[in-house]
Amino acid sequence: MGKWFARLYDVAMSPLEQFKFKKIRKRLLRKSEGRVLEIGSGTGTNFQLYRGGLQVDAIEPDPFMKEISIKQKEKSKVPIRTYLEKAESLPFANDTFDSIIGTLVFCTIEDPGKALKEVKRVCKPGGRVLLFEHVRFDNPVLGRLQDMCTPIWSKVCGGCRLNRNTRERLKNAGFAIDNTEEYFKGLFLVIECVNSKE
Numbered sequence: 473m474g475k476w477f478a479r480l481y482d483v484a485m486s487p488l489e490q491f492k493f494k495k496i497r498k499r500l501l502r503k504s505e506g507r508v509l510e511i512g513s514g515t516g517t518n519f520q521l522y523r524g525g526l527q528v529d530a531i532e533p534d535p536f537m538k539e540i541s542i543k544q545k546e547k548s549k550v551p552i553r554t555y556l557e558k559a560e561s562l563p564f565a566n567d568t569f570d571s572i573i574g575t576l577v578f579c580t581i582e583d584p585g586k587a588l589k590e591v592k593r594v595c596k597p598g599g600r601v602l603l604f605e606h607v608r609f610d611n612p613v614l615g616r617l618q619d620m621c622t623p624i625w626s627k628v629c630g631g632c633r634l635n636r637n638t639r640e641r642l643k644n645a646g647f648a649i650d651n652t653e654e655y656f657k658g659l660f661l662v663i664e665c666v667n668s669k670e
């Protein structure tokens with residue numbers, strides 16, 4: 473992503489974070505339990521929001537983002553180990569985690585199908601996958617607009633795609649979605665799933 477993107481990320485996100493996102497993140501993270509994996513932890517925005525009693529591993533492939541997250545890690549209430557890794561190839565054994573967290577990350581992951589296979593593998597059977605993501609609108613006109621804007625948006629915003637169908641991908645990957653909340657007319661979704669392994 474580059475040094476400047478990483479440095480500007482928190483500044484650019486700050487108005488949205490204060491207005492809405494922080495509350496959404498807090499509510500979502502409160503639902504995590506036991507041993508937690510956060511994928512694409514970025515600058516560590518979630519790190520101070522984890523409640524006590526958890527043990528968190530966080531993977532992030534961008535060295536500049538990871539570097540910034542160290543300050544957040546030091547202020548966290550829980551032990552957090554950070555790794556310079558991608559979601560498509562997770563360095564953990566099968567059935568390791570009780571909860572998996574991803575916030576604003578499936579828009580950027582290069583191969584989301586492969587990443588979901590890895591999430592399924594490292595999450596315990598019955599474990600929870602808790603996501604906060606922006607997605608492609610269901611409305612066909614708005615969805616098409618997102619398709620058109622994505623190539624240039626992706627270049628400016630570190631590979632972020634506006635038109636990812638993350639909810640459908642989760643269903644296709646065999647996760648059982650048990651709660652969805654919509655924000656900003658369905659542009660942002662909180663998606664809670666259970667990992668089933670048959």
Ligand SMILES: C[S@@+](CC[C@H](N)C(=O)[O-])C[C@H]1O[C@@H](n2cnc3c(N)ncnc32)[C@H](O)[C@@H]1O
Binds near residue numbers: 518574575582583
């Ligand atoms: C929009 S930022 C979100 C950061 C953070 N999760 C948040 O909520 O603020 C997207 C993050 O996904 C990371 N990312 C990109 N490709 C990834 C991959 N293949 N696996 C895991 N994370 C990835 C980026 O480096 C970046 O930190």
